[in-house]
Amino acid sequence: MAKYMLIMRSTDEGQAAYEEMDFAKVIEDMGRYNESMMNAGVLAAGEGLSDASEGAVVDFSSDTPVVTDGPYGETKELFNGFWIVDVASKEEAIEWAKRAPLSGAGTKLEVRRVNGPEDFPQDNEWMQKEEGWREQQAQRAQ
Amino acid sequence: MARAAGAARPVSDVVPDGEGRTGDGAASRRVVEAVWRIESSRIVGALARYTNDFALAEDVASEALAEALVAWPRDGVPRDPTAWLLATGRRRAIDAFRRRSGRDERYAALARDLGEGGVVTGGPGSAPGPADDLLWDPDRIDDDRLALLFVACHPVLSKEARVALTLRVVGGLSSEEIARAFLVPVPTVQARITRAKKTLAAARVPFEVPAAEDRAERLGSVLNVLYLIFSEGSTATAGDDWMRPDLAYEAVRLARVLTRLAPEPETFGLLALLELTAARFPARTSPDGEPVLLERQDRRRWDRSAIRRGRDALAQAVAVGRGLGPYGLQAAIAEQHDVARSVPETDWERIVVLYEALGRVAPSPVVELNRAVAVSMAAGPAAGLDLVDDLVAREVLSGSYLLPSVRGELLARLGRNDEARGELELAARLCGNARERGVLEAKAAAL
Numbered sequence: 001m002a003k004y005m006l007i008m009r010s011t012d013e014g015q016a017a018y019e020e021m022d023f024a025k026v027i028e029d030m031g032r033y034n035e036s037m038m039n040a041g042v043l044a045a046g047e048g049l050s051d052a053s054e055g056a057v058v059d060f061s062s063d064t065p066v067v068t069d070g071p072y073g074e075t076k077e078l079f080n081g082f083w084i085v086d087v088a089s090k091e092e093a094i095e096w097a098k099r100a101p102l103s104g105a106g107t108k109l110e111v112r113r114v115n116g117p118e119d120f121p122q123d124n125e126w127m128q129k130e131e132g133w134r135e136q137q138a139q140r141a142q
Numbered sequence: 143m144a145r146a147a148g149a150a151r152p153v154s155d156v157v158p159d160g161e162g163r164t165g166d167g168a169a170s171r172r173v174v175e176a177v178w179r180i181e182s183s184r185i186v187g188a189l190a191r192y193t194n195d196f197a198l199a200e201d202v203a204s205e206a207l208a209e210a211l212v213a214w215p216r217d218g219v220p221r222d223p224t225a226w227l228l229a230t231g232r233r234r235a236i237d238a239f240r241r242r243s244g245r246d247e248r249y250a251a252l253a254r255d256l257g258e259g260g261v262v263t264g265g266p267g268s269a270p271g272p273a274d275d276l277l278w279d280p281d282r283i284d285d286d287r288l289a290l291l292f293v294a295c296h297p298v299l300s301k302e303a304r305v306a307l308t309l310r311v312v313g314g315l316s317s318e319e320i321a322r323a324f325l326v327p328v329p330t331v332q333a334r335i336t337r338a339k340k341t342l343a344a345a346r347v348p349f350e351v352p353a354a355e356d357r358a359e360r361l362g363s364v365l366n367v368l369y370l371i372f373s374e375g376s377t378a379t380a381g382d383d384w385m386r387p388d389l390a391y392e393a394v395r396l397a398r399v400l401t402r403l404a405p406e407p408e409t410f411g412l413l414a415l416l417e418l419t420a421a422r423f424p425a426r427t428s429p430d431g432e433p434v435l436l437e438r439q440d441r442r443r444w445d446r447s448a449i450r451r452g453r454d455a456l457a458q459a460v461a462v463g464r465g466l467g468p469y470g471l472q473a474a475i476a477e478q479h480d481v482a483r484s485v486p487e488t489d490w491e492r493i494v495v496l497y498e499a500l501g502r503v504a505p506s507p508v509v510e511l512n513r514a515v516a517v518s519m520a521a522g523p524a525a526g527l528d529l530v531d532d533l534v535a536r537e538v539l540s541g542s543y544l545l546p547s548v549r550g551e552l553l554a555r556l557g558r559n560d561e562a563r564g565e566l567e568l569a570a571r572l573c574g575n576a577r578e579r580g581v582l583e584a585k586a587a588a589l
Contacts, residue, residue: 001391039284040180041398044447086395088388091176095223 001086003044003114004093006100008080014106015078029101037085037096048081077108084114167215174210175316177223182314183399185224187286189231190349193239196293197339199349200311202234203227287312288403289351295364298345303338304367305374306331312399313392323389324374361404365412365469368393368400372416376423377575387423394420401455410459411470417452418476421445433577437485449480468504471496490520507538511548523555543572547582559589 010018018026037043049055052071059066071078087093090111097109120127182203190199206227220226294307309315309323317335321328352360375390397413425439434440456477459470466474475496482488497513510533518526530549539545550565566586573579 001388001395039399039402041395041402086391088179089172089176091172092179095173095176095180 001088002090003116004085004087004090005112005114006083006085006093006097007110007112008048008082008100008102009077009108009110010080011077011106014104014108015080017104018107026101033099033101034083036099037083042085042087042092042096044084044086046081046083049079052078077106170214170219171211173219173223174207174214177210177227178207178316179314181224181227182310183287183290183312184283185228185231186311187283187290188228189235190290190293191282191286192232193235194349195343196290196347196349197343198235198238199231200335200339202231202238203311205234206230284403285351287399289349291364291400291403292352292360293342293347293349295360295367296342296345296347297360297363298341298347299338301367301370303334303341304363305370306334307338308367308396309371309392310335313396315392323386361406361408364400364404365408368397368412368416369469371396372419376419377578387420390416390420390423405458407459407462407464408467408469410455411467411473414452414456414459414473415469415476417448417455418473418480421448421452421480431577433581435581436479441483444480452480453477466499468500471500471503475500485519488519490516494520507533508544511539511544515548518552518555523552527552527556541572543569543574543582545569546572550586554585554589562586563589 034043034046055070057068057071059068083096085093085096087096090113093111093113097111100109102109185206186199186203189203190196193199193202209230210223210227214220214223291308291312294311295304299307305324306320309320310317315323317328317331321331324331351357372390372393375386375388375393394413394416397409397416401409401413421444422436422439424445425441425443426434428434452473456470456473459466459473475493478489478493478496493516494513497509497516501509501513511530514526514529514533517529527549530545530552533539533545534549546565547569550562550569553559553562553565563586566582566589570579570582570586573582
């Protein structure tokens, strides 16, 4: 079993087309899709992001970080949200991605494996600190 | 009947694989497996409802899968793989009915019914027609999947058959994968499935969700099968591997599916137990594959999100307000371990109370033995040993390595090393798992 992140990406063109869509229909289609993943026992997490114009970009190209409001001027694609699925293979993650209720030019889902502890050296001091932090977070959530 | 699957399929139906060409065998085989994992229960469920014949549905679904394994590497993956599998399975069902219709008018009528809507005119690779939509009645899919689980776990079947059939039709595992997981030859798994289908047919088990009066008992069988699958994955009873995590995670996935289909308190209790137990897997094995006992586990490696999911599921079981069942109580015990910072900081008094409750709803010598261990942690080894000696006197659990293993442990804590060594050596001789045996031998040698 491995976790994969399905990352929603779209160009300005895809974004414009999305904004034209019937919002109630989008909610319904997404709800149905999420439910199908819950029913299959594979959905681990998922979030959608608010409009990029409400956000900010911190750019590290120069010596000091430069902050810009809204989407960065030269951005070709926007990151709009994600799902994390718990599946047996990359192919299974891709099959789920293909079922997403998305369509149109400039709309994409990127499929990426989420690293687990096995991807890092466990004797590293910072990895151990991170595990400790995860533990505290979980206890706080209790 | 021509079997030229896909040969006449329009090119537009074929999607090139990642390398921009069709026919990469290994890659498209993995796609077939992925689609099957996601859709097997819906495909077999829909076919079983239409044919009202579970065995036939499993046969034709398997044939469709076998055909996909040949056709997709050769022709490319169809644009709608699920519809392809379903159309192929249904076509095979119609073929089967026609073969039998010479003998039986009932099959002839079924073949006519199924043939309506123009399905029989296309090849297996033809685009889904309106009749395929009929097969996917969205209001029935969940009922079909639930019925499938109930039939696969039917009490007329042996436990081994229930496990194999559930993994095959609901989990979407191949016979090869099941054989690998249980360390048995592939033909053994195939024979178990074939025999199970014959048994179901002979007992005339209908393809349906059981009526209300039978439902609790039948659900108990489904929960038990998922628990057995998980147990085999989390502590392999034979062989050199200490665990087979993929099998255990498959059981977790099926338990999540079941909470959606049958949201009963004990379903949530089972899911909670499996999540809270699987959460400790990352710390249960040392880098060289040796088992690491609870007191030595690096608790920072426990899977915090699994603990959270397990606790959420347990809260749902508790929220019903009817008290916890056996799985819920075991989950509550697992929860006490999962939230403790160390063995000494564990709330052992609470665990003793939970074991007492478990002993009332599901009495068993293993529960009593576990209670003895909890008592020894809460009130000292002497108190625990009294309970264990009582089990010995009653001659329960004889032949199991568990009793001498716990007895040896408690004697060692009391400083009675010679007796402890004898018990641990006896436990090692009785233990079937090579890794676990090694741990017992090492403990005996260290005294």
